[in-house]
Amino acid sequence: MDERDPLIDRAIETLRESVRLDPGLDRRVMEEVERAPAPRVGARRWWSAWEWLRRGRTVTVSPLGGLAAAAALAALLLMGRWGAAWVEDTAAPTEVLEAATVQFVLVAPGASMVTVVGDFNDWVATATPLRQASGDGMWTVTVPLPPGRYRYGFLVDGTEWVRDPSTPPALDDDFGRPNSVVTVRG
Amino acid sequence: MVRTESDAALVRRVLGGDTGAYAGLVARYRDRLGRYAVRMLGNAADAEEAVQDAFVRGYRSLVRCVPPERFGAWLFAILVNRCRTIGAQRARRERTVVLEEAAVERASVGHTAADTAWRDAIAWALAQLTTEQREAFVLKYVEELSYEEMSELTGAGVSALKMRVARAREELRHLLSEELHG
Numbered sequence: 001m002d003e004r005d006p007l008i009d010r011a012i013e014t015l016r017e018s019v020r021l022d023p024g025l026d027r028r029v030m031e032e033v034e035r036a037p038a039p040r041v042g043a044r045r046w047w048s049a050w051e052w053l054r055r056g057r058t059v060t061v062s063p064l065g066g067l068a069a070a071a072a073l074a075a076l077l078l079m080g081r082w083g084a085a086w087v088e089d090t091a092a093p094t095e096v097l098e099a100a101t102v103q104f105v106l107v108a109p110g111a112s113m114v115t116v117v118g119d120f121n122d123w124v125a126t127a128t129p130l131r132q133a134s135g136d137g138m139w140t141v142t143v144p145l146p147p148g149r150y151r152y153g154f155l156v157d158g159t160e161w162v163r164d165p166s167t168p169p170a171l172d173d174d175f176g177r178p179n180s181v182v183t184v185r186g
Numbered sequence: 187m188v189r190t191e192s193d194a195a196l197v198r199r200v201l202g203g204d205t206g207a208y209a210g211l212v213a214r215y216r217d218r219l220g221r222y223a224v225r226m227l228g229n230a231a232d233a234e235e236a237v238q239d240a241f242v243r244g245y246r247s248l249v250r251c252v253p254p255e256r257f258g259a260w261l262f263a264i265l266v267n268r269c270r271t272i273g274a275q276r277a278r279r280e281r282t283v284v285l286e287e288a289a290v291e292r293a294s295v296g297h298t299a300a301d302t303a304w305r306d307a308i309a310w311a312l313a314q315l316t317t318e319q320r321e322a323f324v325l326k327y328v329e330e331l332s333y334e335e336m337s338e339l340t341g342a343g344v345s346a347l348k349m350r351v352a353r354a355r356e357e358l359r360h361l362l363s364e365e366l367h368g
Contacts (some may be wrong), residue, residue: 007362008355011308012327021220021234026212029241033208039201039248123250158253161338 102145102182106130106154106162109137118152118179120145125155151179197254200245212241215258218329219265225324226269227276228313236272240265262329263339266321273317304366311361315354318342322350323358 104116114130120143121127130139154162164180191199191210199207219240223233244251244261251260312320325336326347333344340347 005355005359007359011311011358011362014305014308015225015312015324015328016221018217019221019224019230019233021216021230021237025220025234025238026209026216029212029238030206030209032238032242033205033245036242036246038203038205039246117252123252125252155252159256161252 101142102184103140103142104128104130104152104154104164106139106156106164107137108139108154108156108162111137111139111156113157114139115155116141116143116152117155119148119150120152125158130154145182145184147184149181149183151181153179192255193257194254197248197251197257200248208241208245211257211261215241215261218258219262222262222265222324222329223269225312225328226317226320227273228309232272232276236265236268239268239272243268259335259339266325266339270317270321307362307365311358311365314361315357319350319354319357322347323354326351 106114106116108114114132115125116128116130117123117125128141128143130141132139152164154164156162193211193214196207196210200211216237219237220233223236224230227233227236240261244264251257312323315323321340322336322342325331325339326333331339333347336342336347337344342350
């Protein structure tokens with residue numbers, strides 16, 4: 001497939017040459033950047049979540065739901081590296097959730113660190129670490145979330161970005177990285 | 187002594203409120219982004235629009251650059267998407283992909299007529315490929331990414347990408363031979 005071909009090789013060599021862009025491009029970018037809102041790193045969303053939770057509500061876990069969740073966990077374990085976000089009273093991973101507490105799960109045998117990063121923690125890489133309960137490669141964390149739509153992904157060992165394959169990709173994401181979406185209903 | 191700050195340090199400075207630090211990132215990546223955009227879109231005006239969009243979108247979403255050490259790859263992914271979007275918009279406007287005259291003029295500086303004809307032929311041939319083939323070919327051979335990196339960037343599977351690259355090579359070989367030798 002990648003056999004040598006003098007014509008193609010010559011074309012590639014030419015295409016690798018640098019191009020000249022308008023020297024004013026940098027200035028135009030910075031002018032637009034100066035006008036744009038500053039990218040924020042903050043806890044506004046967490047504060048909103050806390051305020052919402054303080055209003056008080058009950059999340060119930062039904063026996064049937066628990067059994068189904070256990071079955072889902074077993075299925076995930078069989079599938080090797082796999083991730084899922086669900087709530088305690090939801091039988092199977094789904095993109096639309098109806099409770100305050102969302103559990104994120106990633107099966108990542110061999111990983112030394114896993115975090116979940118998304119809209120709900122302002123994409124701070126270290127804000128929400130997952131924990132491995134018994135060395136079986138299953139990493140979990142439970143996150144309180146107010147109603148809303150959240151894009152997220154998993155960061156393995158601080159470098160490898162993993163989309164949650166059990167939830168739909170964020171089709172409106174324009175940032176290249178494959179993200180997932182979870183929606184929490186009010 | 188020349189001291190070069192890492193991408194991560196510059197990203198952290200920007201997130202800390204030093205907007206001017208973003209200029210360092212713009213200067214560092216403009217050429218690489220510009221080359222990809224020109225190869226994908228075929229003209230300087232659209233390429234500059236894509237690059238500018240990518241930088242501005244990158245700035246607005248900088249908190250999502252995780253980890254900040256990967257700023258370059260993260261920004262490049264934004265550009266790849268911008269090129270797709272702008273390319274699709276242009277296709278809807280039914281504009282013909284041609285080398286912009288100004289770009290030809292700039293590219294021609296210091297080149298012989300034969301060089302210029304060769305460059306025109308490559309730009310023309312590249313523009314005849316499907317967007318997916320062109321993207322795969324440029325990522326593989328111009329940006330020198332691995333198939334795994336390309337897969338992460340485009341969302342396409344490795345097998346599909348290998349097929350696109352192979353077809354792009356075949357098509358380019360055919361088009362260039364025909365263009366150069368009649």
